[in-house]
Amino acid sequence: xATETKSKSPKDVMKRTWERVHDSQAMNSIFRPGxxxxxxxTDSPRNRSYVIMNNVLYHLHPVKVxxxxxxxxxxxxxxxxxxxxxxxxxxxGVFLMFFYRPTAExxxxxxxxxxxxxxxxxxxxxxxxxxxxxxxxxxxxxMARVFYHGAYKAPREFxxxxxxxxLTLTLLLSFTGYLLPWDQLxxxxxxxxxxxxxxxxxxRTNVQFVLLGGNVISGDTLLRWYVLHVFLLxxxxxxxxxxxxxxxxxxxxxxxxx
Amino acid sequence: xxxxxxxLLKRAQQRRAELxxxxxxxxEASTPANxxxxxxxxxxxxxxxxxxxxxxxxSLEIPELxxxxxxxxxxxxxxxxxxxxxxxxxxxxxxxxxxxxxAATAAAAPAAPTMTGPGGNTQRLLTVVKSGSxxxxxxxxxxxxxxxxxxxxxxxxxxxxVTCGLFIFSAFVRAPLLGLAxxxxxxxPSKAPWYFLGLQELxxxxxxxxAGVTIPGVALVILALTPYYDKNLSNKxxxxxxxxxxxxxxxxxxxxxxxxxxxxxxxxFNFVFPMKDGVFFEL
Numbered sequence: 001x002a003t004e005t006k007s008k009s010p011k012d013v014m015k016r017t018w019e020r021v022h023d024s025q026a027m028n029s030i031f032r033p034g035x036x037x038x039x040x041x042t043d044s045p046r047n048r049s050y051v052i053m054n055n056v057l058y059h060l061h062p063v064k065v066x067x068x069x070x071x072x073x074x075x076x077x078x079x080x081x082x083x084x085x086x087x088x089x090x091x092x093g094v095f096l097m098f099f100y101r102p103t104a105e106x107x108x109x110x111x112x113x114x115x116x117x118x119x120x121x122x123x124x125x126x127x128x129x130x131x132x133x134x135x136x137x138x139x140x141x142x143m144a145r146v147f148y149h150g151a152y153k154a155p156r157e158f159x160x161x162x163x164x165x166x167l168t169l170t171l172l173l174s175f176t177g178y179l180l181p182w183d184q185l186x187x188x189x190x191x192x193x194x195x196x197x198x199x200x201x202x203x204r205t206n207v208q209f210v211l212l213g214g215n216v217i218s219g220d221t222l223l224r225w226y227v228l229h230v231f232l233l234x235x236x237x238x239x240x241x242x243x244x245x246x247x248x249x250x251x252x253x254x255x256x257x258x
Numbered sequence: 259x260x261x262x263x264x265x266l267l268k269r270a271q272q273r274r275a276e277l278x279x280x281x282x283x284x285x286e287a288s289t290p291a292n293x294x295x296x297x298x299x300x301x302x303x304x305x306x307x308x309x310x311x312x313x314x315x316x317s318l319e320i321p322e323l324x325x326x327x328x329x330x331x332x333x334x335x336x337x338x339x340x341x342x343x344x345x346x347x348x349x350x351x352x353x354x355x356x357x358x359x360x361a362a363t364a365a366a367a368p369a370a371p372t373m374t375g376p377g378g379n380t381q382r383l384l385t386v387v388k389s390g391s392x393x394x395x396x397x398x399x400x401x402x403x404x405x406x407x408x409x410x411x412x413x414x415x416x417x418x419x420v421t422c423g424l425f426i427f428s429a430f431v432r433a434p435l436l437g438l439a440x441x442x443x444x445x446x447p448s449k450a451p452w453y454f455l456g457l458q459e460l461x462x463x464x465x466x467x468x469a470g471v472t473i474p475g476v477a478l479v480i481l482a483l484t485p486y487y488d489k490n491l492s493n494k495x496x497x498x499x500x501x502x503x504x505x506x507x508x509x510x511x512x513x514x515x516x517x518x519x520x521x522x523x524x525x526x527f528n529f530v531f532p533m534k535d536g537v538f539f540e541l
Contacts, residue, residue: 045404048404048405048406048407049404051405051406051410052404052405052406058405058406058410061405061409061410062405063404063405064402064403064404064405065402065403065405065408065409066400066401066402066403067401067402067403068401069409070403070408070409070412072412072416077412077413077416080413080416081416081417081420084416084417084420085420088421088424104439108438108439111435112435115435122432123428123429125433126427126428126429126431126432126433127424127425127428128433129433129541130424130427130428130431130433131424133452133541134420134424136453140453144505144509147484147501147505148495148502148505149493150492150493150494150498150501151493152484152485152488153485153488153490153491153493154485154491156485157485157486158485160482160484160485161482161483161485164478164481164482165482168478171453174451174453175451175454178451181435182438182439183434183435183436183437183438183439184436184437184438184439184440184443184445185434185435185436185445185540186439187439187440187441188444188445188448188449189448189449189450189451191448192448192449192450192454192458193450193451193454195466195470196457196461196466196469196470196471197470197471198466199465199466199467199470199471200467200471201467201471216441217441218441255493256493258493258494258495
């Protein structure tokens, strides 16, 4: 190669540059074997395995799955989409956090200015809200799907229990987020929701007091629910999701076929 | 050297004693004595008690076997010697019929090494392993496909569709933002988020403790414990009619309550028709 006279045509220069980039140490250190960005990608069984094994995200999956498990009509992608919506909510939620202060004086005005004065502010807030409702729906439908396929049966009994915990956490995440805009809708929806908790047996209004940070909803409640919404509940749900996904693998992949 | 469990040593001793008792009474006395004395080195004992194996004689008589050779099943040894005798009989018989070259082989045969087995083979049968202990197929082979591209492409497609749907919906439908929260101004009606409207609907029928705590709490516990009281092992719909019926009733019950709470409840949480009286519902 070195002895060949190098052509100066733009096409050849482009090609040589492309090859040099692909052969570079930097490129080979960034992209692990199996990556489509790596030179020498082949659609071979070996490379298909590498794609999964060498990627931290894809590594959630086994290298091979049962053929029936990839049928959309079996899973309707509901579990995966719930997880995807959770990620969408995390990303859009971080964006919202930049413009929001959880105090009774500032919260509503911050949302107002986010809607009017921030690029894509309204759009991202809409996404966060609709994705949240969609996630409640998809988690619920996922539960129904799993039930109708009998997928909670041995050896997956406990993963079903974790799933119910995840459903509860999803509802709590949605409910705590509901208060944060601090408008009339938020205040009174949460009032109705938490009034019922005051009737808990034994603990009585103590439950309500702890949840609200007082006897009625106030700025203290807002701070409390904000911390729950952006830190504590996501932290807990991520742990349970990790166990949930891990156990799917350990119990031999998804259930079925029927 | 690693510790050998007591029960294994004991079993080895017993077995050795049995074998020694069959073939060589003299060995019986020495081997267990060694082990009993606490010599935790059965290999050494083994080495001492296993001299040259069963190649001592090529006579037609079956000789006494010692050591490892003694563990070869008796009937196999007998078969081997019978076969060898037959072959030797042939080679002996051959010269009388023909002579010449065959006679030379006959003459050479006795000089051959005594290691040969039946048919002149030089390998020995060490042990007979039953096939079941080697090959065990527990799981049936499953029809599998590679995750990439078969599953990942579907997941990617689903994500793209949901993302596009969410983008379009968010671009055109605004999330509600009512006026600033005011604890002194109760809107009419006040509604919980839609997924709790089923519970709020129950509030119109039961005491708050029943509607808000007992019913949802019991429902969640019953739901979570489903796998532990559903003893039906089948996942086929035709075998699960009862489970299907119960779950469907459960889901429809909540769906109906949520829909009534969302669209058929107006001012004062009174029953209204959305077509006639308008919708009192915010997401």
